[in-house]
Amino acid sequence: MLDKNDQTTTVADLKKLVDEFVRERDWSQFHSPKNLAMSLAIEAAELMEHFQWIEVADSREVANHPEKLAAAAEEIADVLSYTLAIANSMGVDLSSTIHAKMVKNARKYPAEEYQGRHGGE
Amino acid sequence: MLDKNDQTTTVADLKKLVDEFVRERDWSQFHSPKNLAMSLAIEAAELMEHFQWIEVADSREVANHPEKLAAAAEEIADVLSYTLAIANSMGVDLSSTIHAKMVKNARKYPAEEYQGRHGGE
Amino acid sequence: MLDKNDQTTTVADLKKLVDEFVRERDWSQFHSPKNLAMSLAIEAAELMEHFQWIEVADSREVANHPEKLAAAAEEIADVLSYTLAIANSMGVDLSSTIHAKMVKNARKYPAEEYQGRHGGE
Amino acid sequence: MLDKNDQTTTVADLKKLVDEFVRERDWSQFHSPKNLAMSLAIEAAELMEHFQWIEVADSREVANHPEKLAAAAEEIADVLSYTLAIANSMGVDLSSTIHAKMVKNARKYPAEEYQGRHGGE
16 A cells, blocks of 8 residues: 555546446446435535534644544545546546636636635635 | 546646645635535535436436536536645545555445445445 | 424424523534534535435335434434524524525426426536 | 514424425425435535635624625525425424434533533544
């Protein structure tokens, strides 16, 4: 596992990891986009639980507590697994899609205009 | 953009893409884990909207409609962006974390026992 | 408890029930709208877990299994608790707000036009 | 509408309001528990958007801005509508369920022990 890291791992490597897990259990029958979108929202909620009652500033401190960090990181991995699973089930190339979306976002939120100003609401 | 695809793109490449977008706008002040976990859940909900009222089987057909697929893929990219952003903000290596989680999942859901049987509930 | 039912209980009765629970624990310090909105989304996700992997039609059968129904109903109660808590924290009258929203919805989705046709997406 | 308020409105009144809206459009075919749980999570996410990027303390100020309050209150009403819809679709009496859950919560979080200490995580 030590040699698996974000510098050396492609998105396709991770998609394959998830795909094999699903195929070994014959779970593709459950992995419809509808069910996977629900699963993603459920895992995102489990991640939120780690920050539910704390201040925004305190949530930045979680990364300094190894145990709390590991627990939160595991939820992030669950979110990522379902993101890869839904991409697999719909045949989406994530890298080209996110690049295209970032170009669109850059047009919507020009860097000068949104300097230090968030985009939402 | 044509040369950006999941075969050739590392997770670190995508993390950098998101990190640069955030830094160009000085948005790291908003990118606390608490806010990013909320953002992830919000984007997951926007993805669910594409499948909200349809049957499970029909959700598998969405990938065959180029326009509907593109719209759903864009939401998946938004989910991935925030997943990368929270990994950036907490210093999480996604590839090693997801590999470790998959080992744990494989122990929890042995392939023979969970053959064609979903894990939840 | 037998005499508490939806026919005889006002929305204000339920708001008071939740408010007393919160005040007895001095939890209003945690009950900011931001935290309560997160809590609502977390409880909604827990409710979704009961229907995550099953077909739409099978989700209608859950109400026929007393144990499964009780478990789902408890999650619905949790969602309602946080809905009442956020209404309490922001001073929202739910009954007048929902009536006003229904008038707006009826204009957006005229009954003839949306006969058997869902509104979303 | 002026005479509809939380003091005088029973939970059954609101359930009926939602039920009539659904029946006038023949939407019960879409109102399966699975779809309604998704809808609840989607509306909870829309409510979160109002507090996504702001500090916890600032979220308490939203109630002092009539326009922002009205917008958030409308999302709360949407959450409540789907809570009532799923209770209708599963035949759940909300008032007795929430009372029973509060008794259970009071046992789980004794007032003395959890004085000023939140329950989660």
